Amino acid sequence: MAAQVKQSIELLINNIKNLISVDYKKLEYIIAAQIAGGHVILADSHGVGKTSLARALAASIKWRPEDLATVGEAEDSKGSSRSKKDNVKMEGFNRIQCTVDLLPQDILGFNRFIGHSGEMIFNKGPVFAHFVLCDEINLLTPKTQGSFFQVMEEQSITIEGKLYQLKDPFFIIATMNLKGVHLFPLPVPQLDRFMIRLSLGYPSAEDETKIINQHGKIDAWDNFKSVIDSADLIRWKKMVDDVQMHPDVTAYLVNCVRFTRIHPDIETPASPRAGVRISRLAKSLALCRGMDYVPIDIIKEIFIPAMAHRIITRDPSIPPEAPLQSILNSAPVEPAALVLKQDR
DSSP, X not given: OHHHHHHHHHHHHHHHHTTSOOOHHHHHHHHHHHHTTOOEEEEEOTTSSHHHHHHHHHHTEEOOGGGGSBOOXXXXXXXXXXXXXXXXXXXXXXXXXXXXXXXXHHHHEEEEEETTTTEEEEEEOTTSEEEEEEETGGGSOHHHHGGGHHHHHHSEEEETTEEEEOOSOOEEEEEEESSOSSOOOOOHHHHTTSSEEEOOOOOOHHHHHHHHHHHTSTTTTTTOOOOXXXXXXXXXXXHGGGSBOOHHHHHHHXXXXXXXXXXXXXXXXXXXXXXXHHHHHHHHHHHHTTOSBOOHHHHHHHHHHHHGXXXXXXXXXXXXXHHHHHHHXXXXXXXXXXXXXXXX
């Protein structure tokens, strides 16, 4: 079964790479994060293909009619079931272009009073979609950034006491500018909700030539097709729990996470949530590669991109990757040594 998942993932990746120039392994990380039920943040300069990548990933999915049906009936804050008129249809893909004047209701939705009928109707926000691209998220003010907290953690939205539970799959890709004006840093609790942070970087000269030749035409997207059924994404998400993680591998991950709390260069260390998210990402990545277990090498491979956005260094001039790399270099992998000195 895992081998079949690997073949489907390769089909999905190759389909995207036919249109978008992106590193194979980074694209694999993004897909693994989606399958694991997490979200991804892409931190890069302008114009390197972040938006096109998110659009191509969503367009590679075949959305079924039931995926785009109404969100199932939920209860309001008083425990009463909502009427069917309060149900909201899901979209396959939506894009949120962030600006400094965007308000929470522009993202989540709002109730609107109809004067001639005397009733309230709900206008859904763009977050009611299976795949959501939040473009330039750090242009949002802190108040509007906070509108993502509940939906990223609980996959639900509360509007004036009414709870809307979003259907699987639900995936947010947020892009973040590294430089510019009117930027608002994302708070640590919000960054902690992203499973992994990646940078696409600039393409090679060969890839940049391909980009110009392909995307210099107005019909670049005309022959792009969906190749994966949305039901596969839901099935793979359930399969992640069946991937085995040996206690020694778990102990190694715990050791690395706890080392962030005693490293002299780290001011804000990793929370226990970090270990949970990294372990699930590791299982999902192993599944994408056709394995039913997590080797310790996968933990080492994803530790920095899955951890760097969760910590803050004491000296801002020191990138978070530096102390994390020193942790990987010094953390013991032998089972007998997988205990921190402070725990002895």
